[in-house]
Amino acid sequence: MNMETRVAAQTPVFGEGALTSLRAAYPETPCRLDHEMRDHPLLSFEALGKLALSMREVDVEYNRADLPVGIDPVDIPDNGLGIAETLENIESNDSWMVLKFIEQNATYKALLHETLAEIEPAVRAVTGEMMKLEGFIFVSSPGAVTPFHMDPEHNILLQLRGSKVMTVFPVGDDDLTPGTAHEAFHAGGHRNLDWRDEFAARGEPFELAPGQAIYVPVKAPHWVQNGPGTSVSLSITWQSEWAYHEMYAREMNALLRRCGLNPAAPKRFPHPNRAKSFAWRAIDKARRMAGRN
Numbered sequence: 001m002n003m004e005t006r007v008a009a010q011t012p013v014f015g016e017g018a019l020t021s022l023r024a025a026y027p028e029t030p031c032r033l034d035h036e037m038r039d040h041p042l043l044s045f046e047a048l049g050k051l052a053l054s055m056r057e058v059d060v061e062y063n064r065a066d067l068p069v070g071i072d073p074v075d076i077p078d079n080g081l082g083i084a085e086t087l088e089n090i091e092s093n094d095s096w097m098v099l100k101f102i103e104q105n106a107t108y109k110a111l112l113h114e115t116l117a118e119i120e121p122a123v124r125a126v127t128g129e130m131m132k133l134e135g136f137i138f139v140s141s142p143g144a145v146t147p148f149h150m151d152p153e154h155n156i157l158l159q160l161r162g163s164k165v166m167t168v169f170p171v172g173d174d175d176l177t178p179g180t181a182h183e184a185f186h187a188g189g190h191r192n193l194d195w196r197d198e199f200a201a202r203g204e205p206f207e208l209a210p211g212q213a214i215y216v217p218v219k220a221p222h223w224v225q226n227g228p229g230t231s232v233s234l235s236i237t238w239q240s241e242w243a244y245h246e247m248y249a250r251e252m253n254a255l256l257r258r259c260g261l262n263p264a265a266p267k268r269f270p271h272p273n274r275a276k277s278f279a280w281r282a283i284d285k286a287r288r289m290a291g292r293n
């Protein structure tokens, strides 16, 4: 590691102001945070090109990005280009690329862990141990749209280059994310959600410039509109015991629904949702032991 890299790595990414904001919002409210990550050498366009080409193809997803906010996943067209070509011409090819699970690369894993370590005390105080630390890098063309969707983890998205507006919707709104949508999502369905124009007024837009980040709660629906320049963002994510219990409770609900029942939705934090979670895990374990799964 050269001196420049070492100095950059030792500079705190989040200052006291960002940590104070996160403590006030975590884990159920989105909030904007300032960060000091944008000039990090591992996140230059050149470094990202090398990283993309070194990754497993399955972990580099890229699509056309000139899409409507509510597009059905089955209608998303391939951009017809390779990884290198997509990245080299991202300025003009109306594409959206994500490098998934960057922690598979030891250097990027260290970057991810060092950054999350800065917020770990604030997080641990509320939701306990940070689990399943994962990182994603998004590179997208000017004006690109990421359709309405939800993600299963606690997430801080750091804007590194270009600008974007992320519109975040309330968690736990059954109109936006009905129980069946959660259950399909945890059963391996696509992350995109059904969109209705009447939802628009329920969202809160957060403008993100380089040096700004946003904390997004677990499964808070959102969609993203890029600004007029190429955008690069880093997403640092983690799981919590609460998020796992909510997910298992959703899986229990899917089972109950298959039995013809109409189960109540799990509650949001701080309700622990332990009864359904433990019930699901006991049933799932019994089914596995019986060799039926």
Ligand SMILES: [Fe+2]
Pocket: 149, 150, 151, 222
């Ligand atoms: Fe997302």
